[in-house]
Amino acid sequence: MQKTGKKGIAALKLDMSKAYERVEWCFIKAMLVTFGFSEVWVKWIMLCLETVSYSILHEGHELGSIIPQRGLRHRDPLSLYLFLICVEGLSRLLEDKARQGLVQGFKIAQSAPTISHLFFADDSYVFFNGTEEEAICIKDSLAIYDKNTKPEMSRAICAALQVNPVEEMNTFGYIKDRIQQRFQDWKEKFLSKAGKEVLIKSVLQALPTSVMGVFLLPKQLCEDIERIIARFWWKSSRSNNTGVIWQRWERLCKPNLEEWVLGASMNLIWLCWLSIAGVSSKALILWCLGLLRLATSPTRSIIAGRETVLQGIVCKIGDGRDTNVWTDPWLPSIENPFVTTIKPGGVQHILVAQLIDQNRSWDIPIINSIFNPRDRGLILSIPLCNKNDSDLWMWGKDQGGIFTVKSAYFQAFRSNHLVSSSDVEVNWPRFWKIAIPPKVKNCLWRALSGSLPTINNLLQRHAAVMNYCPVCGNEGESEEHVFRDCTFAKDCLSIFFYHYDVDSNSPFNVWFNLLLLGLNANKFADLCGLLWRLWNHRIDVLWRKLSCKPADVVREACNFIYHWREARRQKNSPAAVCNSLAGNRWMKPSIGSLTCNVDAAVTPGSDYSAFGFIIRERNGDCLAAKHAGLVGSLDPRVAEAIGFREALSWIKSKGISSVRV
Numbered sequence: 001m002q003k004t005g006k007k008g009i010a011a012l013k014l015d016m017s018k019a020y021e022r023v024e025w026c027f028i029k030a031m032l033v034t035f036g037f038s039e040v041w042v043k044w045i046m047l048c049l050e051t052v053s054y055s056i057l058h059e060g061h062e063l064g065s066i067i068p069q070r071g072l073r074h075r076d077p078l079s080l081y082l083f084l085i086c087v088e089g090l091s092r093l094l095e096d097k098a099r100q101g102l103v104q105g106f107k108i109a110q111s112a113p114t115i116s117h118l119f120f121a122d123d124s125y126v127f128f129n130g131t132e133e134e135a136i137c138i139k140d141s142l143a144i145y146d147k148n149t150k151p152e153m154s155r156a157i158c159a160a161l162q163v164n165p166v167e168e169m170n171t172f173g174y175i176k177d178r179i180q181q182r183f184q185d186w187k188e189k190f191l192s193k194a195g196k197e198v199l200i201k202s203v204l205q206a207l208p209t210s211v212m213g214v215f216l217l218p219k220q221l222c223e224d225i226e227r228i229i230a231r232f233w234w235k236s237s238r239s240n241n242t243g244v245i246w247q248r249w250e251r252l253c254k255p256n257l258e259e260w261v262l263g264a265s266m267n268l269i270w271l272c273w274l275s276i277a278g279v280s281s282k283a284l285i286l287w288c289l290g291l292l293r294l295a296t297s298p299t300r301s302i303i304a305g306r307e308t309v310l311q312g313i314v315c316k317i318g319d320g321r322d323t324n325v326w327t328d329p330w331l332p333s334i335e336n337p338f339v340t341t342i343k344p345g346g347v348q349h350i351l352v353a354q355l356i357d358q359n360r361s362w363d364i365p366i367i368n369s370i371f372n373p374r375d376r377g378l379i380l381s382i383p384l385c386n387k388n389d390s391d392l393w394m395w396g397k398d399q400g401g402i403f404t405v406k407s408a409y410f411q412a413f414r415s416n417h418l419v420s421s422s423d424v425e426v427n428w429p430r431f432w433k434i435a436i437p438p439k440v441k442n443c444l445w446r447a448l449s450g451s452l453p454t455i456n457n458l459l460q461r462h463a464a465v466m467n468y469c470p471v472c473g474n475e476g477e478s479e480e481h482v483f484r485d486c487t488f489a490k491d492c493l494s495i496f497f498y499h500y501d502v503d504s505n506s507p508f509n510v511w512f513n514l515l516l517l518g519l520n521a522n523k524f525a526d527l528c529g530l531l532w533r534l535w536n537h538r539i540d541v542l543w544r545k546l547s548c549k550p551a552d553v554v555r556e557a558c559n560f561i562y563h564w565r566e567a568r569r570q571k572n573s574p575a576a577v578c579n580s581l582a583g584n585r586w587m588k589p590s591i592g593s594l595t596c597n598v599d600a601a602v603t604p605g606s607d608y609s610a611f612g613f614i615i616r617e618r619n620g621d622c623l624a625a626k627h628a629g630l631v632g633s634l635d636p637r638v639a640e641a642i643g644f645r646e647a648l649s650w651i652k653s654k655g656i657s658s659v660r661v
Helices: 024-036 039-050 077-099 132-136 151-161 172-188 193-202 219-234 266-272 281-289 297-303 306-311 366-371 373-380 403-414 428-433 438-448 455-460 479-485 488-497 508-518 521-544 549-568 576-584 634-652
Strands: 007-017 053-058 061-066 118-119 121-128 311-317 392-395 596-600 609-614 622-631
Touching: 024 077, 039 077, 053 219, 061 306, 077 118, 077 121, 077 488, 118 403, 118 479, 132 193, 172 219, 172 521, 193 219, 306 403, 366 373, 373 392, 428 438, 428 508, 438 479, 438 508, 438 521, 479 508, 488 521, 521 549, 521 634, 596 634
Parallel strands: none
Antiparallel strands: 007 121, 053 061, 118 121, 311 392, 596 609, 609 622
């Protein structure tokens, strides 16, 4: 509980087993007399307790009468108050030990009162220093240890209380048990890779999210959960938990900007599972500087992700008076928001406000004389507000400036060097955008990452297989052979491309990437379907002893992609298409009102942007129009937002009230 200091603080949780049933009537009477109740009142209370009797009905017959000698009746309005009086005896006993100095308790702040115990109905919490002397005064189970309490002292306290310590893993062990139970339930079902992917993303990784929103899970627990999920993904159904693990879990968890992502690394999710939306800038700064050092476990868990947030926060420029040019992250760059210009000699402290002139615009001569081209372009791309608002801290890894677990997760991957250049030269962003069925993408991803069970890959993992291609009978079988160099694959590719020259020297991933960049989207989608069909044909030959002609394989692959594409196209109804087209046309305003159209243009590779707007009447006649240039290479959405702002300002200055923008 206590983060710093020489002494640890222990918290003891007391759970009274069958508390109502074990209350002695003589103790209740003694407590009532001690608290000063009159003899008549005490007599009435005891009559309510001692005159109680119970009978049992068995097969319609009443069996005797049971007269209790102790205990309180459940759901009796009087029992609750009598139980509180009994618990007050324990509270007075602990207060007496605290006055004698036998139990020290703890303080949540220097000026706060000392707390030695807290009672919640039949649950009680007792707080004391983590020493053997104070532990002897406590006669129940110890539930939580402080990290500052040394292991030998913890064992001494356990010996004094005759209890076993509660490990951190045991506290959250139920999460692992629930995931393991789901895994066992699904183990006996025949699930495809697509089905397993859905279950992993929507069920298994969703189970610990509520706990991870408050507590920092132990690293060992995260690794155990990852191991269970990885085994569920790679192991085959109904195979006595057998199967080959083709890829490390870290490889599957790479952000999908670079490769397909199956799940998330549990070791990094807890770094990101917090939300700072609605928190003031000052509170965010204090939190990031480590000044919020509360002693609670949830707060310590949140502070554990401070370094990840520190690497992602940037300053949104208002008046520039609170932002240092050289030391604060304020440039609109996801890779590096800091200034990279070498600081000139004699310049120590410059605020961003000193780079803004009196007209609330960037002072271009000063910026050109100080900063390098990279910093100069980023500075000029920052739009300035007409009002003198203060600078604000925001999340720089999201275009909207809002903290999200997804963007923080990507940031944690980058900071932990988990996102590296892939060993295969494939344009992954373009590949994932190709419109092909998910199972085709999964098959090709496995081929490109060396995860297909080809003969060569199985031999590398010491599998007992025959070293020959099941289709053509030649020795060896690699990805290049299955999809390109096999005689059957050559015939299929020749039919597909009409005239095909095989480049047998390049690796499969290089050959695949060249086709990805050289073919149009539809042609490449058909090629992906053909490669997927070649792999399935290989499986049919190996296990079913079924073989097809190359022309049939090409026709089936193209038909499969065509029908899948048509099924997707039917989801877009004609009405939706008409509505989307109508949204781009000019629409007449209502009677007595005007229409204002706003647009912006950005020239790539230059420091010039422009916006314009036009106001028209109901008959289409132009009433007013304006355009202006903007300094800096702005984002198109930022340029359009500035155009909207200028249009609304102009409309307000002209006193026009009824305008549709």
